[in-house]
Amino acid sequence: MSASARPTAPAQTVAVAAGEMALDALRVAGVELTGPHGAVVVRDADGVLRDLAWAPDSDAEVEPVAADSPDGLAVLRHSAAHAMAQAVQELYPGTLLGIGPPIEDGFYYDFLPSRPFTPEDLTAIEKKMGEIIKAGQLFVRRPIDDDAARAELANEKFKLELIGLKSTATGEEATEVGAGGLTMYDNVDAKTGERVWTDLCRGPHLATTRRIPAVKLMRSAAAYWRGSEKNEQLQRIYGTAWATRDDLKAHLNRLEEAAKRDHRKLGIELDLFSFPDELGSGLPVFHPKGGILRRELEDYVRQRHIDEGFDFVSTPHISKADLFYTSGHLPYYADTMFPPMDVDGIEYRLKAMNCPLHNLIYQSRGRSYRELPLRLFELGAVYRYEKSGVVHGLTRVRGLTMDDSHSYCTAEQAPGEIRKLLEFLLGLLRDFGLDDFYLELSTRDDSKPDKFIGSDEDWAQATAVLEEVARESGLELVPDPGGAAYYGPKISVQARDAIGRTWQMSTVQLDFNQPARFELEYQAADGTRQQPVMIHSAKFGSVERFIGVLTEHYAGAFPAWLSPVQVIGIPISEEQNGYLDDVARRLRARGLRVEVDDSADRMQKKIRNAQRQKVPFMLIAGETDADAGAVSFRYRDGTQRNAIPIETAIDEIADTVARRSNSSPTAELYG
RNA sequence: GCCGCCUUAGCUCAGAUGGUUAGAGCGAUCGCCUUGUAAGCGAUAGGUCGUCGGUUCGAUUCCGACAGGCGGCUCCA
Known part of the structure; x- marks a missing residue:
């Protein structure tokens, strides 16, 4: 990227x-x-x-x-972080230093200032950085022993803490200290040779600050010291730095492009959904156009599940709380489930997951090995009490619809079932135009036994099964230690969107624990009663989130089959309203979503409106077209084809939609 | 949840350093214009300046709480 x-x-x-x-x-x-x-x-x-x-x-x-x-940029950004820290300490004496590593596209430095930074402060800091850079200060490495470092950094309590941690420092903290001896990096005035600033740091660094050609401070925000919410909160300043001014400009352009795709913004512009204050945070309502998107998505995913041998089930939104104790979700997730409600002296909960309810369906009668794998699928609404600070558009909500499936099978069937699921869900994502994937394998964190249930053997076996299937897929596999659910390990599919950002989409989890807790059974061929395993899987994750991701992926220009309005008729003058109404009727008869813009606006204005609504097919008709029994196409990329006979036009549109083509219609595709 | 910032018309935003009638563009409504590939012209309506409380002769403006939003952190079954 x-x-x-x-x-x-x-x-x-x-x-x-x-x-x-x-x-x-x-x-x-x-x-x-x-x-x-x-x-x-x-x-x-x-x-x-x-x-x-x-x-x-x-x-x-x-x-x-x-x-x-890549390595050069990391060094450049790290050096920029030093220049920023120097600027901060010069402007705001007494500000303490945290850590300041390079990150993707930039760097940050954490500070403990006497008061939080304001946007004006950032401007001043950036200006001061400019002076430091221009002065061409030298970065000079200076090895130092622990005691001398402690003496020199007596006022920097965070740095002192890092010195104590040096043998175990990992990740970003290792930027400052690491195994081996400590070093200081001095910023030295190029003319006088005088040391003007210094920082505990492993390096390496640029030779001089002058080698920082393009830097910009982006924002300030709070961050917990050493990433723990139990620790003090520091003020973090993020910056970006590049090898040329043009690279910086290109980076800022990319950010602007990404902002234009923001589904929260497009949701308003395209009239898809909103978040009424009266409803509460994280609770979206879908407007008619967003409703069409949802329906297309849901209809398709439901049908595909049925085709793949899933049984469609339905369960309520609310349950006695005991059910979630049986499953083990409570007390683990008590703080992320909505609080209990008392109904006739019995505690009820809004469900935050569907698996316990599906288990009840499995349990509703005796099961034979002949029924397995038994695959239950539901578009299940769940409610999660996400903390107020994390709610974000459609991607992190408090009420969501999961396309949730649970496959119950024998332990022997599990690898085959997982393989089948993975293949199925990748195909499903491809159907929506997402085709660049990698997998993540989330495993148990052995150092936190209280976060996971079940035996070591089961975990080892389940993890091995998932890993094997993931490897067979040929996709890149990234380990995610500690990321597993409490009941079992997980494969998740990460998809890259049109501008290279990655989103976690589908998940597949292998679970030995809930079948045990629910005492699920099936009768085996030999007459014995055996325990099945269950495989949790969500393909979209949540319908809401998937809509958010697709909106950003397509920048609101949805494929024709998903577009809320697929065709809009634009008459050149009022004369052609009736003509286009007739064309629209014929398109509707083919199951297409059509509108005719018979408003009093000029046709130029109508085109502009249709363009802004990102309608894939504009059918324009004037006198010439009407006389010839034809229409003129304008596609949303601005290309056009004139004098297309109505029948041909209808067939083309219907065909594009029926094929669920994900590429945006354009003259070249048909010419 | 934590830190910081923000909340003025349906949308995007001006504005008053506490003082009678808070503005614009788009959108909406109405009228005129009848049109060949991204904004024709005009008029009208629309706001207890997020909510509640406090300070004040007077608060949309200052203070506080709450709600909602934004950027991060932490979290994400």
């Missing part, structure tokens, strides 16, 4: 003699040292990144790392 990911030149290595500075060796070898392709650090034979000022103890071979390479 990175705009600056250019084809890199074949790795060249440069010999650095013992005691010689890498920078000098590079210079002698004629390696570029300025500009976006210029080296900012070197990689030694062990793959460790080193400052250009590094001088090896013995002869070494190093590889120059360009500013615009």
